[in-house]
Amino acid sequence: MARRLVPAVVRDSHGLQRVMLLLGLGLVLMFVVVAIVAPWLAPYGFNDDRTADGVVFGAQQGPSAMNWFGTTVGGTDVLSRVLYGTRTAVQVIVLAVVLSAVVGVPLGLVSGYLGGLLDRVLVLVMDALYSFPSLLLAIVVSIVLSGGSSGALGGILSAAISITVIFVPQYFRVIRNATLSVKAEPYVDAARVVGVRTPRIMFRHVFSNVAQNLPVIGTLNASEAILTLAGLGFLGFGIEPSSAAEWGYDLNKAMPDASSGIWWTGMFPGLAIVLVVLGVTLVGESLNDILNPLLRTRAGDDAAGAATDGPADASGGDTTGRADVGEPSRTAVLSLHDLSVRFQTDAGTVSAVRRLGFDVEPGEVVAVVGESGSGKSVSSRAVLGLLPETAHVEGSVLLRGPGGDQRDLTGLSARELRSVRGDRVSMVFQEPSTALDPVHTVGRQVSEALRAHRDLSRREARARAVELLELVGLPDPGQRVDYYPHQLSGGQKQRVVIAIAIACEPDVIIADEPTTALDVTVQATILDLLLSLRERLGTAIVIITHNMGVVADVADRVLVMYRGELVEQAPVRELFADPQHDYTRRLLDAVPHLGRSEGPAASVDGPVVLDVDHLVVEFAGGLGRPTFRAVDDVSLQVRRGEVLGLVGESGSGKSTVGRATVGLQQPTSGSVHVSGNAVSGVSDRVLRPLRSRFGFVFQDPAASLNPRMSIGDCVAEPLRVQTDLADAEIDARVARLLEDVQLSGSYAGRFGHELSGGQRQRVSLARALALDPDLLIADEPTSALDVSVQARVLELFVELQQRLQFACLFISHDLAVVDSVANRVAVMQHGRLVEMGPRDAVLGRPEQDYTRRLIAAVPVPDPVEQQRRRIERTTLSP
Numbered sequence: 001m002a003r004r005l006v007p008a009v010v011r012d013s014h015g016l017q018r019v020m021l022l023l024g025l026g027l028v029l030m031f032v033v034v035a036i037v038a039p040w041l042a043p044y045g046f047n048d049d050r051t052a053d054g055v056v057f058g059a060q061q062g063p064s065a066m067n068w069f070g071t072t073v074g075g076t077d078v079l080s081r082v083l084y085g086t087r088t089a090v091q092v093i094v095l096a097v098v099l100s101a102v103v104g105v106p107l108g109l110v111s112g113y114l115g116g117l118l119d120r121v122l123v124l125v126m127d128a129l130y131s132f133p134s135l136l137l138a139i140v141v142s143i144v145l146s147g148g149s150s151g152a153l154g155g156i157l158s159a160a161i162s163i164t165v166i167f168v169p170q171y172f173r174v175i176r177n178a179t180l181s182v183k184a185e186p187y188v189d190a191a192r193v194v195g196v197r198t199p200r201i202m203f204r205h206v207f208s209n210v211a212q213n214l215p216v217i218g219t220l221n222a223s224e225a226i227l228t229l230a231g232l233g234f235l236g237f238g239i240e241p242s243s244a245a246e247w248g249y250d251l252n253k254a255m256p257d258a259s260s261g262i263w264w265t266g267m268f269p270g271l272a273i274v275l276v277v278l279g280v281t282l283v284g285e286s287l288n289d290i291l292n293p294l295l296r297t298r299a300g301d302d303a304a305g306a307a308t309d310g311p312a313d314a315s316g317g318d319t320t321g322r323a324d325v326g327e328p329s330r331t332a333v334l335s336l337h338d339l340s341v342r343f344q345t346d347a348g349t350v351s352a353v354r355r356l357g358f359d360v361e362p363g364e365v366v367a368v369v370g371e372s373g374s375g376k377s378v379s380s381r382a383v384l385g386l387l388p389e390t391a392h393v394e395g396s397v398l399l400r401g402p403g404g405d406q407r408d409l410t411g412l413s414a415r416e417l418r419s420v421r422g423d424r425v426s427m428v429f430q431e432p433s434t435a436l437d438p439v440h441t442v443g444r445q446v447s448e449a450l451r452a453h454r455d456l457s458r459r460e461a462r463a464r465a466v467e468l469l470e471l472v473g474l475p476d477p478g479q480r481v482d483y484y485p486h487q488l489s490g491g492q493k494q495r496v497v498i499a500i501a502i503a504c505e506p507d508v509i510i511a512d513e514p515t516t517a518l519d520v521t522v523q524a525t526i527l528d529l530l531l532s533l534r535e536r537l538g539t540a541i542v543i544i545t546h547n548m549g550v551v552a553d554v555a556d557r558v559l560v561m562y563r564g565e566l567v568e569q570a571p572v573r574e575l576f577a578d579p580q581h582d583y584t585r586r587l588l589d590a591v592p593h594l595g596r597s598e599g600p601a602a603s604v605d606g607p608v609v610l611d612v613d614h615l616v617v618e619f620a621g622g623l624g625r626p627t628f629r630a631v632d633d634v635s636l637q638v639r640r641g642e643v644l645g646l647v648g649e650s651g652s653g654k655s656t657v658g659r660a661t662v663g664l665q666q667p668t669s670g671s672v673h674v675s676g677n678a679v680s681g682v683s684d685r686v687l688r689p690l691r692s693r694f695g696f697v698f699q700d701p702a703a704s705l706n707p708r709m710s711i712g713d714c715v716a717e718p719l720r721v722q723t724d725l726a727d728a729e730i731d732a733r734v735a736r737l738l739e740d741v742q743l744s745g746s747y748a749g750r751f752g753h754e755l756s757g758g759q760r761q762r763v764s765l766a767r768a769l770a771l772d773p774d775l776l777i778a779d780e781p782t783s784a785l786d787v788s789v790q791a792r793v794l795e796l797f798v799e800l801q802q803r804l805q806f807a808c809l810f811i812s813h814d815l816a817v818v819d820s821v822a823n824r825v826a827v828m829q830h831g832r833l834v835e836m837g838p839r840d841a842v843l844g845r846p847e848q849d850y851t852r853r854l855i856a857a858v859p860v861p862d863p864v865e866q867q868r869r870r871i872e873r874t875t876l877s878p
Contacts, residue, residue, distance in 0.1 A: 021286035027279025031272075035090035038083045043068075046084035046245035047076060063264055070264040072253060082268050084245035088156065089226055089276060095160035096167060096225045097218050103164070104171025105214070111172070112179025113202050122172070130169040134224075135231050138162040142237045155239035159232065163225050174217055178210035185209075186704040187714075190767070193662050194718035195691035198684075208708040219284030223277045230273055247273055332359035332400065333507045333540050334383070334425070339395035339410075341378050341387065352378045354564045355395070360508060363534060365541045367555035367572070369548065369587070371786040372757065375564040376544045380510045383409060384425060385417045399424060399507070423453040426501040430513035432493035436485040442469070442496045443481030449503040468499040472529055490650060491522035495529070502533055509533075511543045515550060519649040519813050524857040527554050546786050548591045549816075549859030552576060552866045560584045573863045590791035591861045592816035595844065600798075600823050603838075606640030609774045609807035610661060615670035615680075617656050630656045631667070632831040638775070641805040645822030645839070647815055647854070653831040654811050658777045661809060662694050663687045675774045692722040695768030695806075699780035701760035705752035711738075711763050712748030718770040737766040741796060758789035762796065769800065776801075776808045782817055794821060815858050819843055827851050 034041065063070045069078035107126075111119045129137065141162040182188065183206055191201050232238040233248025241249055247269040254266030341353040353375040360366050368376045381387050383397050398406040399420065409420060421427075429435040437445060446468055447461035456464065462481065469477035472495040485493055494514065501509050511530065515523040531554055534541055545551060551558055551572065558575045560568040560583065568581040579585045617631040631653040638644045646654045659665040661672050663679050672680040677690050695718075698704035705714050715734045719725055725733065735745035741762040752760055761781060768776055778797070782790040798821055801808060812818050818825060818839075825843060826836040827850070835848045846852045860866050 018286075020282050024279045024282025024284075024286060027275055028283060031086055031276055031279065032090055034083060035087040038087040042077075042080040042083040044077045044080045046081045047242065048080070062262075069268045072250070072265050078250075078265060078268055081245045081250055082247070082272050085247045085250065085269060086272065088239065088244045088246050089229060089272075091156050092159050092163065092229050093222045093225045095157065096163040097222055099160060099164040100167035100171050100221065101214065101218065104168040105175050107168075108172040108175030109179055109202060109207055109210070112176035113183050113198075113206060119176075123176075126169040126172045129165065130173070134166045135228060138166055138228055138232055139235065139237050141165045142232055146237075155243050159229055159239055162232065163228050166228065167221050167225070170221065171217060174213055175210055178213055179206055182206050182209050186698040186700060187706040189659075189664055190696060190698060190704050190764075191706075191717065192664060193691060193694070193696045194721055194767075194771070195688040196717065196721050197688070200721075204709075205706055209706070216284055219280050223280040223284070226273060226276050226280075331361065332398075333362045334360040334400070334542070335396075335398040335406070336379065336383070337396045337398065339379060339382060339397065340393070341375070341382055342392045343388075344390045344392065352564055353382070356561075356564075356566050357395075358559055358566065358569060360540045360542055362507070362540055363538045365531075365534060365543060365554055365556045366559060367551040367557070368542060368544045368559045368561060369546060369551055370561035371546060371587075371788060373563070374561040376561050377512055379561075380427070380512055380542065380544055383510065384421050384427060385409065385412070385414065386427075419453070422449050422500075422506070423504045424506055425508045425510065426504070426506040428494075428497050428501045428509060428511040428514045432490065432497045433485065435497050436493060438485055441482050441484055442488070442493075443483075446481075446496070446499050446503060449500045453504045464503075465499075468503055469496070471502075472496075472499045473525070474499070489522075491519075491525065494522075494526055498526070498529060498533075502537065502539070505537055506539060508540045508542065511541060513545055514543065515545070515547065520815065520857040520859075521649060521854060523550070524859070527859075530554065547859070548588060548787065548861040549866070552861050552863040553859040553870065560587070576861065576863055587788060588861060590788040592791075592794075592814075592820050593860055593862070594816040594819050594855070594858050595860075597816075597820040600643065600802075600821070604639045604642035604823055606642065606805070606807075608637050609640050609675055610636075610638040610809060611671075611673040612636045612657065612661065613671045613673075615657065615660060615672065616668045617653070617660055617665060618668040630831055631660070633670070634828070634831075634833050635670075636826055636833065636836065638807040638809055640774070640807050641801075642824070643801060643808040643810050643822045645818035645825045646809055646811045646828065647813060647818055647825060648828035649813065649854075651830075652828040654828050655779055657828075658696075658779050658809060658811050661775070662696055662777055663691070689722075692718070692771045693773055694775040694777065695771070695773040697761070697764050697768050697776065697778040697781045699783055701757060701764050702752060704764050705760060707752055709751075710748065711750050711752070711755070714752075715748070715763060715767045715770060718767060722771055733770070734766075737770055738763075740769070740800065741766045757785050758793055761785065761789075761793050765793075765797065765800070769804065769806075772804070773806055776806050777811070778808060779811045780813070781810075783812070783814065790817070797821065815843060815855060816860075827854065 061067060061071045067077050067079065069082065071077055072081070107122055111122045132140075139162075142158065145158040145161060188201060188205050191205050196204075229238065229246070230248035230251065233246040233250075234252045236249075236252070238248055239246050250269040251266055254262075254269070257263075257265045335358075337357045339353060339356040340351070343350045343352055356375070356379050358366070368380070370376050378387065382391075382393055387393065393410055395410065397409040399409055400406050409417065409425075412420070436442065440448075443462060443465045446465035447456075447458070450456055450461045450464055451458075454461075466477045466481050469481060474480055474492055474495050480488070480492075485496070488496065498514075501511075509530075514530070515526055527550065530541060530543070533539060543550070543554065555572045558570060558572050559566055560575075560581065562581075562583045568575070568579065568584050570580075575584065576588065579588055613635050615631055615634045616629065619628045619630055634653070634657055636644065636646075646657065648654050656665060660667050661674070661679065663672075663682075663684075667680050670680070671678065674690065674693050677693065679687065679690065705711070709717075712731070712734050715737055716730050719730045719733055723730075731748075734748055738745055738747055743759060743762055743766075747755070747759070747763070752763075755763065764781075781797070782793055785793060794817065801821075810818060810822055822839050824837060825839050827834050827842065827846075827848070829850050835842055835846065835851050842851065843855060846855060856869060856872060860869065
């Protein structure tokens, strides 16, 4: 049995960070204390001439009992000057950092959030300042200010302002860039939807999230400030020597001493500079790691596989039965045997995978299914050694070689694994946008995979890259080989990722959720591509997914994982027809099946709540590019108590329609009315009171909740903005709203990262319903959820909609979900409505070819029916 242990130095990385932080804080605190008590610690004044008192004989003396650090050529005590210089340095650092933050942070926040002319002017000014060499700029400012500064205080203030001018552009650039990123987050849109005013959004939502950068910037700038101050003093542009001691000035005066063997006059001020910079740098670097959420590990519900939204109990079924594997097969190309993975986290050890074993035969498609936290992705990454260093892996992963010998991958070093990755075993990642390097062309990235394992010239690798891109069906491969990832659609990027994966014709391809973010038509194309590659290359495919329709469509065999364990495996038809384990049955029961949902009634007679009339939305195409029309003459109505499902592929314009209905996007022409009130063409001031009439549920529940606000504050915000309720009444209302979405009132004190995906989406639903809206916009509200969690959220949504009778525009590309909740369905293609009518008519008897192709591309969780649909789909290809 192979075992990979986590090195002690890695396991203690957080402890090392704490030691570095404590050491840095200790040094910084020491200098701050010295700065405060310097007049009492220093044995003499910083400019006292010891020779004049007749105490020191000769102009310059070495360290002694009377002058511990010796004296300078001018007869002053070095220790006293170092101590008083500490006071000068601390004062200048604190003033410079505080002034820079006070000026740079608000400017960066306002510029990034408001944009426009003000942003362009500020960016121009700050870039001009930033382009100057920092020390040269400080010298220029120091010269300008020197005429008006006198005394110690004036000199310190002048030096601090000189350094502030350097730092303001740094704060501005960092805060502005962070603001540009944060203001695009769904939780900022969620605040805008409920009518939160701009100042509150800027400081409550934006600043609270960008402020995490300030401690790191401040500490790093503090170390730069002391070096700049020393540089100014060394060059003679610092504080007047008669008014304050300064280390840079002392270093300048000590230069002649160095050539004469007099070491003490320069060593002690230089050592003080080094220790201050070291202390501040240690604090900054430690904070950078400690405050970075991506570097934190904790034992959360998902990691342990015990999310509240998962099945309450899966122990009722046969926990062995068809899940046993036994000894690894000698014919399998890949065998996992007794694989266990544990993670060391801040909260203890988390067991992610327990004694997992299965085989993959050549040319076989094996689907690994289960909810988030089941261990399916962890086990796949363990095959290629892609787990973080906090992972502890036991068991074996055996790869069969060309001669039939088996090699254990868990015992290999990173260097040895390099020859396996991409050549023998490759991986298709879930999100192609993050799997591709944005600064390199797709052709170069395919070529890189080839040249890592094959002896090819650049020209040969490029030619082969074009062949591979053509093989995966990328249009115009000879031209698009030079495209960057951002120039391709989601489906095209996924094809490039697959081209990289098959570049060296591997024995095994591990596809981790390869179709999760794709439309049904693109998804169907990608699945066809994987199957064709299996047929042409004989490659074994391990596909990891929670989409049971995809499993029914492509898998030969299915493995079901639950809380880190393999609970069932069987051939695909056998498992769907006769699942043995209780968890498998619940998983299959939770999957919506297009055409088998009873759904709500088609006709609703309530008053019109949402009226969209000839809506057109255009976006500027940029320099030299034509205007892009995202929504083209769309008209629709939604009545009280009705759910209108708006479906279509990515880029069809459906989300733009949803944003226009709540004023997040102003139309180019046409009109939008909610409950008779105009939403389009009005200012934010006019629109703000109307925002109490509608709510919005966003696609990503994690991104739609402000990570710096508690759940209670998130749900309460619409009430605080739109009502005059007292705090006690708001708290009571929040508790009732949480109970309505089946969460206890205790969740009000938690934060978004402490909840599972389904719980976060329930909170989003509670917030959207806080003001009893007339209209609810649900934009892909369940696409990021596992099937069983999705089923619970949909059941809750239907129950609340029937009870509260709000009108709902339900936007989704999942036709099976729309089939289960919508009264009517509208289909969009290229910005236009191509079909609209009762759900049964549109999804059961579509009139348009596009709608028929869309429906035919939806995989259903039934292998027999899906095989028939696959055959029928070929007749509908355009």
